[in-house]
Amino acid sequence: xxxxxxxxxxxxxxxxxxxxxxxxxxxxxxxxxxxxxxxxxxxxxxxxxxxxxxxxxxxxxxxxxxxxxxxxxxxxxxxxxxxxxxxxxxxxxxxxxxxxxxxxxxxxxxxxxxxxxxxxxxxxxxxxxxxxxxxxxxxxxxxxxxxxxxxxxxxxxxxxxxxxxxxxxxxxxxxxxxxxxxxxxxxxxxxxxxxxxxxxxxxxxxxxxxxxxxxxxxxxxxxxxxxxxxxxxxxxxxxxxxxxxxxxxxxxxxxxxxx
Amino acid sequence: xxxxxxxxxxxxxxxxxxxxxxxxxxxxxxxxxxxxxxxxxxxxxxxxxxxxxxxxxxxxxxxxxxxxxxxxxxxxxxxxxxxxxxxxxxxxxxxxxxxxxxxxxxxxxxxxxxxxxxxxxxxxxxxxxxxxxxxxxxxxxxxxxxxxxxxxxxxxxxxxxxxxxxxxxxxxxxxxxxxxxxxxxxxxxxxxxxxxxxxxxxxxxxxxxxxxxxxxxxxxxxxxxxxxxxxxxxxxxxxxxxxxxxxxxxxxxxxxxxxxxxxxxxxxxxxxxxxxxxxxxxxxxxxxxxxxxxxxxxxxxxxxxxxxxxxxxxxxxxxxxxxxxxxxxxxxxxxxxxxxxxxxxxxxxxxxxxxxxxxxxxxxxxxxxxxxxxxxxxxxxxxxxxxxxxxxxxxxxxxxxxxxxxxxxxxxxxxxxxxxxxxxxxxxxxxxxxxxxxxxxxxxxxxxxxxxxxxxxxxxxxxxxxxxxxxxxxxxxxxxxxxxxxxxxxxxxxxxxxxxxxxxxxxx
Numbered sequence: 001x002x003x004x005x006x007x008x009x010x011x012x013x014x015x016x017x018x019x020x021x022x023x024x025x026x027x028x029x030x031x032x033x034x035x036x037x038x039x040x041x042x043x044x045x046x047x048x049x050x051x052x053x054x055x056x057x058x059x060x061x062x063x064x065x066x067x068x069x070x071x072x073x074x075x076x077x078x079x080x081x082x083x084x085x086x087x088x089x090x091x092x093x094x095x096x097x098x099x100x101x102x103x104x105x106x107x108x109x110x111x112x113x114x115x116x117x118x119x120x121x122x123x124x125x126x127x128x129x130x131x132x133x134x135x136x137x138x139x140x141x142x143x144x145x146x147x148x149x150x151x152x153x154x155x156x157x158x159x160x161x162x163x164x165x166x167x168x169x170x171x172x173x174x175x176x177x178x179x180x181x182x183x184x185x186x187x188x189x190x191x192x193x194x195x196x197x198x199x200x201x202x203x204x205x206x207x208x209x210x211x212x213x214x215x216x217x218x219x220x221x222x223x224x225x226x227x228x229x230x231x232x233x234x235x236x237x238x239x240x241x242x243x244x245x246x247x248x249x250x251x252x253x254x255x256x257x258x259x
Numbered sequence: 260x261x262x263x264x265x266x267x268x269x270x271x272x273x274x275x276x277x278x279x280x281x282x283x284x285x286x287x288x289x290x291x292x293x294x295x296x297x298x299x300x301x302x303x304x305x306x307x308x309x310x311x312x313x314x315x316x317x318x319x320x321x322x323x324x325x326x327x328x329x330x331x332x333x334x335x336x337x338x339x340x341x342x343x344x345x346x347x348x349x350x351x352x353x354x355x356x357x358x359x360x361x362x363x364x365x366x367x368x369x370x371x372x373x374x375x376x377x378x379x380x381x382x383x384x385x386x387x388x389x390x391x392x393x394x395x396x397x398x399x400x401x402x403x404x405x406x407x408x409x410x411x412x413x414x415x416x417x418x419x420x421x422x423x424x425x426x427x428x429x430x431x432x433x434x435x436x437x438x439x440x441x442x443x444x445x446x447x448x449x450x451x452x453x454x455x456x457x458x459x460x461x462x463x464x465x466x467x468x469x470x471x472x473x474x475x476x477x478x479x480x481x482x483x484x485x486x487x488x489x490x491x492x493x494x495x496x497x498x499x500x501x502x503x504x505x506x507x508x509x510x511x512x513x514x515x516x517x518x519x520x521x522x523x524x525x526x527x528x529x530x531x532x533x534x535x536x537x538x539x540x541x542x543x544x545x546x547x548x549x550x551x552x553x554x555x556x557x558x559x560x561x562x563x564x565x566x567x568x569x570x571x572x573x574x575x576x577x578x579x580x581x582x583x584x585x586x587x588x589x590x591x592x593x594x595x596x597x598x599x600x601x602x603x604x605x606x607x608x609x610x611x612x613x614x615x616x617x618x619x620x621x622x623x624x625x626x627x628x629x630x631x632x633x634x635x636x637x638x639x640x641x642x643x644x645x646x647x648x649x650x651x652x653x654x655x656x657x658x659x660x661x662x663x664x665x666x667x668x669x670x671x672x673x674x675x676x677x678x679x680x681x682x683x684x685x686x687x688x689x690x691x692x693x694x695x696x697x698x699x700x701x702x703x704x705x706x707x708x709x710x711x712x713x714x715x716x717x718x719x720x721x722x723x724x725x726x727x728x729x730x731x732x733x734x735x736x737x738x739x740x741x742x743x744x745x746x747x748x749x750x751x752x753x754x755x756x757x758x759x760x761x762x763x764x765x766x767x
Binding site: 067068069092095096098099100102104106107108109110119120122123124126127128129130131165168169172 | 467468469470471472473663665666668669670671672673674675676679683684687688691762
C-alpha cells in the first residue's frame with residue numbers, strides 16, 4: 001500500500017462525512033483465476049472516486065460486486081451500513097440505493113426513452129405514472145435531451161443513449177452511482193457530452209464510483225483515484241498526487257502509457 | 260423563369276424499345292400473359308385427359324348421402340358428403356386449436372425448465388426434448404393408440420365414477436355442457452358486460468397511473484363479466500327483442516332489387532379503382548402541388564383503371580348470379596340469427612348432460628349425450644402435443660437466451676424483482692424472437708393432425724378418404740383437403756404476422 005491508505009480520506013471536505021461504501025478484504029475467483037485479491041477501501045458520502053488500471057485488473061469486477069451483479073466469495077461489503085450478504089432483503093435495499101451505468105448502456109430497446117426511465121419508479125417505488133413521467137422529463141432536461149422522450153433507444157446516438165441510461169439510474173434517486181466504463185463504447189465526439197453530464201452530477205454531491213480511462217475527467221472532478229492491477233489496489237491518492245509523483249513503479253508505468 | 264438548360268441537359272426521350280420503363284412493363288405483361296396461358300393450356304389438357312379416362316371431377320357427392328359412420332365428431336351419422344367433410348373439418352380444427360394451446364403451455368414449461376438452475380429439472384427437460392423430437396410423430400401416435408387400446412373394455416360400470424366420468428378402451432366420457440334455448444339472449448348480456456368490463460379496466464388503469472396504487476384492472480374487469488353472467492342468467496329473456504332486429508334486417512335485405520345490387524357491385528369495382536388512383540395521386544403530390552409523374556406511375560394508374568373496368572364487366576356480364584347469391588345468403592344469415600336470438604326461447608342459457616353407456620347391439624358403448632373423447636383423439640392429441648412441445652421448448656429456450664445478459668443486469672441494477680424483470684423486460688423481447696418460429700410450429704401441428712388417419716380418428720383426411728372410397732371422387736376430395744389446409748395455414752400466418760408487426764422494435 002502506498003503513502004495514502006485506501007481507508008483514509010483524501011479531501012478535507014470529506015473528513016466528517018459518513019462512510020458510504022466499505023469494502024474489507026474482498027476476494028473473488030472465476031474458477032482458478034483470482035479476479036479480486038483482498039480489496040479494501042472506503043468511499044465517503046459525497047465522494048467521487050475514480051478507479052483506473054489496465055484491462056483485466058479487476059476494476060469492473062469490483063464495481064459489479066458492490067451491487068451484487070457479481071457475488072464476492074470472501075470479505076465484507078457494506079453500502080450505507082447495510083451488509084451485502086445472501087439476504088434477499090439487503091440486496092434489494094442496496095440495489096434501490098445504488099444506481100449503475102454500463103459500458104453498453106443496456107437500455108430496454110422495446111420501451112421508449114420515457115418508459116425506460118419510469119419503469120423502475122413505477123414498478124419498484126410504486127409511484128403514480130404522472131409523477132414518474134414529470135420526474136423523468138426533468139431528468140431528461142438535466143442530461144440535455146428533453147426532446148427525445150418519445151423516441152426508442154435504437155433511434156438515438158450512443159452518447160444520447162448513455163445519457164438516457166444515466167437519467168434512468170437517477171430516476172430511482174440513488175445515493176450512490178456506479179459507472180462501469182461509461183464512455184468506452186462511444187465515439188470521441190460523444191464522450192464529451194456524457195462526461196459533461198457526469199461532471200455536473202459530481203458537483204451535485206452524489207457519491208460516485210467511476211471506472212474509466214478518461215484521466216482528464218479524473219483530474220478535474222475526482223476526490224481520489226484508486227489504481228488497480230492484478231485484482232489488487234496498488235495505489236490510492238488525490239489526482240494531484242497521481243499526476244505529479246505517483247509512488248509505485250506500476251503506477252508510474254501506467255500513467256506514462258496513458259498520458 | 261430560370262434560363263434554358265444547355266442543350267446537353269435536355270431530356271431527350273429514347274425510342275420506346277430502349278426506354279427502361281416501357282421495356283420493364285411490357286416484359287412483365289408478356290410474362291404474366293404467358294404464365295396465365297400456360298396454366299390455361301395445362302388445365303384444359305388435364306380436364307380433357309381426365310374426361311377421356313373417365314375420372315370424375317364433379318362435386319355431386321357433397322349433396323349425396325355417403326352412407327358412412329364417423330368415429331367421433333359433431334355428427335357421427337352425416338346425411339350428405341358435404342356434411343361428412345364438414346364434421347371432419349371441425350374435428351381437425353378442434354384438434355389443432357386444443358393442440359396449439361396445450362403444446363404452447365407445455366413447451367413453455369419444458370423450455371423454462373431447461374434454463375432452470377435446478378439440475379434435475381434441466382436434465383429432465385433435455386431428455387424430454389431429445390427423445391421426443393427424434394422419434395417420428397407417426398410412431399408416437401401409433402404408440403399412444405396402442406397404449407389406450409389396452410385399457411379396460413367398456414361395460415355398464417367401467418368407472419371410475421359411473422354416470423359422471425368413464426375411462427375405457429373406447430376413450431373418455433364426461434359430462435357435456437351444451438347450448439340451450441336461452442343461450443343467445445344470455446350472450447347479449449355477456450357482450451354488454453364486456454363493454455362495461457372494458458370501461459372498468461380503463462378506469463382502473465387510469466387510477467393506477469394516477470395514484471400508483473395497485474388496482475388489479477384485469478381482475479376487476481373479469482369480476483364485472485362474472486357479475487353480468489350471473490345477472491344475465493336470470494334476466495336474459497328480456498333480450499328476445501334482439502331477434503326482431505335481425506328479422507327486420509333479413510326482410511330488408513330480401514327486399515333489395517337484384518339489378519340495383521348488381522349495378523352497385525360493378526360500381527364498387529370501378530369505385531375501388533378510382534379510390535386507389537386518387538390515393539396514388541395524393542401520395543405523389545408534393546406540398547407545392549401535383550408532382551411530375553413518372554412513366555411507371557402512368558402505367559400503374561392505367562393498370563388500376565383497366566382492372567376496375569374488367570371487374571365491373573365481370574360482375575355485370577359473366578357472373579350476374581352474384582347479387583341474388585348475396586341477397587339470399589344475407590337474408591338467410593339474418594333469419595338464422597333472428598331465429599336464434601328471437602323471443603319465446605326462455606329456457607336456461609346452457610344445460611349439462613351426463614354421460615351414459617348404451618347397449619344397442621352386442622357390445623355396450625358410450626351414448627351421444629356425454630362429451631366423448633375417442634382413443635383416436637387422445638392418441639393424436641398426445642402425439643402432436645408432446646411432439647410439438649419439444650420443438651416449442653427449444654424455441655422458448657432460444658428466445659430467452661437471445662435477450663442479452665445486460666438487459667437482466669440493468670433490470671437488476673434498477674432494483675426490479677426477478678418476476679417484474681421477466682414480465683416487463685425479458686419476455687417482451689424474447690417474444691419477438693420466438694414468434695416467427697412459433698408460428699411455424701403451429702402450422703406444423705395443424706398439418707400433422709392429418710396423421711390421425713393412422714389411428715382412425717375422424718379428421719378431414721380420414722373422412723375424405725372414406726368418402727372417396729365410397730364415391731370414387733378422389734380428385735375433388737383432394738382439392739377440398741388442399742383448400743382446407745391452405746386456409747388454415749394462411750389464417751395462422753396472418754394472425755402470427757399481425758402480432759409480429761405489432762411487436763417490432765423501432766430502430767432508426
